[in-house]
Amino acid sequence: MFKDGLKDAAARVDAGFAEVFARYPDLPVIQGMAYATNGGKRLRAYLVMESARIHGIENALMPALAIEAIHAYSLVHDDLPSMDDDDLRRGLPTVHKKWDEGTAVLVGDALQTLGFELVLSPECHADPAVRSDLALTLARAAGAQGMVLGQALDIAAETADQPLTLDEIIALQNGKTGALIRWSAEAGARLAQADTAPLTAYADALGLAFQIADDILDVTGDEAAMGKAVGKDADRGKATFVSLLGLDGAKSRAENLVEQACEALSPYGNKAQGLIDAARFVIARQT
Amino acid sequence: MFKDGLKDAAARVDAGFAEVFARYPDLPVIQGMAYATNGGKRLRAYLVMESARIHGIENALMPALAIEAIHAYSLVHDDLPSMDDDDLRRGLPTVHKKWDEGTAVLVGDALQTLGFELVLSPECHADPAVRSDLALTLARAAGAQGMVLGQALDIAAETADQPLTLDEIIALQNGKTGALIRWSAEAGARLAQADTAPLTAYADALGLAFQIADDILDVTGDEAAMGKAVGKDADRGKATFVSLLGLDGAKSRAENLVEQACEALSPYGNKAQGLIDAARFVIARQT
Numbered sequence: 128m129f130k131d132g133l134k135d136a137a138a139r140v141d142a143g144f145a146e147v148f149a150r151y152p153d154l155p156v157i158q159g160m161a162y163a164t165n166g167g168k169r170l171r172a173y174l175v176m177e178s179a180r181i182h183g184i185e186n187a188l189m190p191a192l193a194i195e196a197i198h199a200y201s202l203v204h205d206d207l208p209s210m211d212d213d214d215l216r217r218g219l220p221t222v223h224k225k226w227d228e229g230t231a232v233l234v235g236d237a238l239q240t241l242g243f244e245l246v247l248s249p250e251c252h253a254d255p256a257v258r259s260d261l262a263l264t265l266a267r268a269a270g271a272q273g274m275v276l277g278q279a280l281d282i283a284a285e286t287a288d289q290p291l292t293l294d295e296i297i298a299l300q301n302g303k304t305g306a307l308i309r310w311s312a313e314a315g316a317r318l319a320q321a322d323t324a325p326l327t328a329y330a331d332a333l334g335l336a337f338q339i340a341d342d343i344l345d346v347t348g349d350e351a352a353m354g355k356a357v358g359k360d361a362d363r364g365k366a367t368f369v370s371l372l373g374l375d376g377a378k379s380r381a382e383n384l385v386e387q388a389c390e391a392l393s394p395y396g397n398k399a400q401g402l403i404d405a406a407r408f409v410i411a412r413q414t
Numbered sequence: 415m416f417k418d419g420l421k422d423a424a425a426r427v428d429a430g431f432a433e434v435f436a437r438y439p440d441l442p443v444i445q446g447m448a449y450a451t452n453g454g455k456r457l458r459a460y461l462v463m464e465s466a467r468i469h470g471i472e473n474a475l476m477p478a479l480a481i482e483a484i485h486a487y488s489l490v491h492d493d494l495p496s497m498d499d500d501d502l503r504r505g506l507p508t509v510h511k512k513w514d515e516g517t518a519v520l521v522g523d524a525l526q527t528l529g530f531e532l533v534l535s536p537e538c539h540a541d542p543a544v545r546s547d548l549a550l551t552l553a554r555a556a557g558a559q560g561m562v563l564g565q566a567l568d569i570a571a572e573t574a575d576q577p578l579t580l581d582e583i584i585a586l587q588n589g590k591t592g593a594l595i596r597w598s599a600e601a602g603a604r605l606a607q608a609d610t611a612p613l614t615a616y617a618d619a620l621g622l623a624f625q626i627a628d629d630i631l632d633v634t635g636d637e638a639a640m641g642k643a644v645g646k647d648a649d650r651g652k653a654t655f656v657s658l659l660g661l662d663g664a665k666s667r668a669e670n671l672v673e674q675a676c677e678a679l680s681p682y683g684n685k686a687q688g689l690i691d692a693a694r695f696v697i698a699r700q701t
Contacts, residue, residue, distance in 0.1 A: 151558055156566040160558065204523060209515030228496035232519065233565055236491060239523065240557035243530050247550035255543035262549055263534040270527035271438050271447065278520055279443040 129404035136176050136191070137169040143192045147241070159222050159234035160241070164199045166217045168412075170337075170405065171198055171311040177401035178315025178326055189251035190261055190314045193242045197269055198307055200238035203231055205278075239269070252318060261317050268306040277302025290366035297335065304341075305334035312402070328391035333406050336384035339377050340410045342367040346374065381410045416691035423463050423478070424456040430479045434528070446509050446521035447528070451486045453504045455699075457624075457692065458485055458598040464688035465602025465613055476538035477548055477601045480529045484556055485594055487525035490518055492565075526556070539605060548604050555593040564589025577653035584622065591628075592621035599689070615678035616689060623671035624696045626664050629654040631699075633661065668697045 144164050151157040172191035179187035206213040206221040207228060214224050223231035245251065246262045267273055280299040284291050291299065312330035316323040346369050368377045388406040392399035431451050438444040459478035466474035493500040493508040494515060501511050510518035532538065533549045554560055567586040571578050578586065599617035603610040633656050655664045675693040679686035 152563070154563075154566045154570060156562065156569075157558060200523075204519055207516075207519060209519060229494075229569060232491055232494060232496060233562060233569070235523070236487075236526065237558045237562040239526055240553050240562065243549065244553035244557055247546055247553060255546040259534055259542040259546040259549065262530065262546065266527050266531035266534060270531055271444060271524045275443065275520060275524040275527065276439070276441075279441045282443075282516060282520070283441060 129401070129408055132177070132401055132404070133169060133173050133408075136173040137167075139176075139188055140169050140172045140191055140195055141165070143188050144195075147192065147245070155226055155230050156233050156237060159203075159226055159230050160238055162219075162225065163203045163222050163234055163238060164195060166219075167195070167199070169195065170409075171195060171307060173405060174308065174311035174330075174402070175314040177405065178312050179318050180315070180401065181395050181398045182315050182319035182321055184315060184318050187315065187318060189245050189248060190318065193246040193251075193261075193265065194307060194311050194314070196238045196245060197242035197265065200235040200242065201269075201274060201278075201307075203235040203238065207231055242269075254320075257318060257320060261314065264313070264317065265310055268310040273302055273306035274304075275302075277304070277306070284365070290364070290370070292366075293368075293371050296366060296368065296371065300335065300338040301331075304338050305331065308334040308337060325391050325394045329388045329402060329406070332384045332388035332391065333409060336381045336388065336406070337409045339368040339381040339384070340412065342369045343374065343377055343381070344412075345369075378410075385410055416688070416695055419464070419688055419691070420456060420460050420695075423460040424454075426463075426475060427456050427459045427478055427482055428452070430475050431482075434479065434532070442513055442517050443520045443524060446490075446513055446517050447525055449506075449512065450490045450509050450521055450525060451482060453506075454482070454486070456482065457696075458482060458594060460692060461595065461598035461617075461689070462601040464692065465599050466605050467602070467688065468682050468685045469602050469606035469608055471602060471605050474602065474605060476532050476535060477605065480533035480538075480548075480552065481594060481598050481601070483525045483532060484529035484552065487522040487529065488556075488561060488565075488594075490522040490525065494518055529556075541607075544605060544607060548601065551600070551604065552597055555597040560589050560593030561591075562589075564591070564593070571652070577651070577657070579653075580655075580658050583653060583655065583658065587622065587625040588618075591625050592618065595621040595624060612678050612681045616675045616693070619671045619675035619678065620693050620696060623668045623675065623693070626655040626659075626668040626671070627697045627699065629656045630661065630664055630668070632656075665697075672697055 144161065148157060148161045171194045175191040175194055176187045202216060203222045205211050206216055207223055213221055215221065221231070222234050242265065243262055246265055247258050251261065252258050269275065271279070277299050281303060284299065309327060309330040312326045312333065313323040316326050345367065368380070372380055385406045389403045392402055431448065435444060435448045458481045462478040462481055463474045466472070489503060490509045492498050493503055494510055500508055502508065508518070509521050529552065530549055533552055534545050538548065539545050556562065564586050568590060571586065596614060596617040599613045599620065600610040603613050632654065655667070659667055672693045676690045679689055
């Protein structure tokens, strides 16, 4: 049931991106943008669409595409040789491997811009106040007080004398993955100009559970199924939730967070079933 | 007189950026953002401020900072080894030379985000419809139908069998530098919700004149005064306005364009003096 919902969101996102890129000239940078936004779990798009549905909004395609574009930009740049230096992403060569580094820099740049263009387009919402609110919060989530801050803390950790503490890892992940997940979950309330607080509480717990699950998968996951390298963190002696809490400790922390996330949704009653399913999926997933 | 105006714009931009970066934590990526936005002619900020002044708007600091942040992002990424591979910018080591490539990628990414954050901040304009209009047009100017398209055409030209024709170079530059200059010049009309047409015509001529002047300076300019490498285009056998029109032909084309730009401003009468001065400066500059 949840998997159908995720599949449905993914199909709508794929069709949306196809329509967007068809408007552009056929250049390597555009091909790279289409390639980089293809595939993926579409969890962020799903969160946008489900939080919108709770508020009675059926069409949230533009903000869903926007967050997937921003997410894809961050992956393309993360994978660069000067960053994480990854050759594989979603089982396929990374953009700089398939094309070249210059193209990958430009593809990421253009995907970030596209994210803002989509969320600001009149198709996103009839009220420009809603569009500017969505775009401003997206900029804050993506920028130097959100995702980029998490990235910067991650880079700083690589050269630090000591491994990070639990609080430091939480702060890092809160920026690196938490900020975009929070924006996605809040988007529905923003579209409806409703209170975001329950969704913020949901997303804060979910984002952390998501990252703990990622660290667990980096230890227990199957490289072929995940379509990317695993075990890299342990190889580098990097502190992770697993190294700090142990495998069982990390698992039970993630489970508690998922319960917390679900409780935060109680104001929405059974309209929140899709978001509850998403939270349960986050720790059950194998990829 | 014009130089005073430009200096005044530059001082306001410097003070504005200092205030913005003081809010952020002291990490290399933030230092790099401050470093990359320091210096420069501030021509784009000046165009924003002067086009606003024509419409009776005295405070256009936020959109001026926004366009300078976007411009700085494009320079940081352009200078990367995988792009133009430049060691010097404004007489100082480029960001990837002073820090490292990963930091430079992140600095450019964060500066792009900052550009949108600034233009969308309530301080920019009280009306969210104006802010979302400014941000959407900025995204279009910066993205894969504007600046990134110009970049992509530039990369494609490097590996093309034949040098570009004049029309192709005009299309390339229209994206690469023209789009941000156009947005800057139009910003004042957008802030005032007034007709942008005269400013668009001004900016289209000015942007092209600016790029022709750049090509002329790449041949006649002094490396020490310019603070960056010169003669690179000729060394690479790249088609430029000078290689296609000859030095005298390029100069007279630029002069004609500047006259065209000034004529487009006639609806504004003598309120447009600042923009007229800017157009004359563009072909008189030595750096």
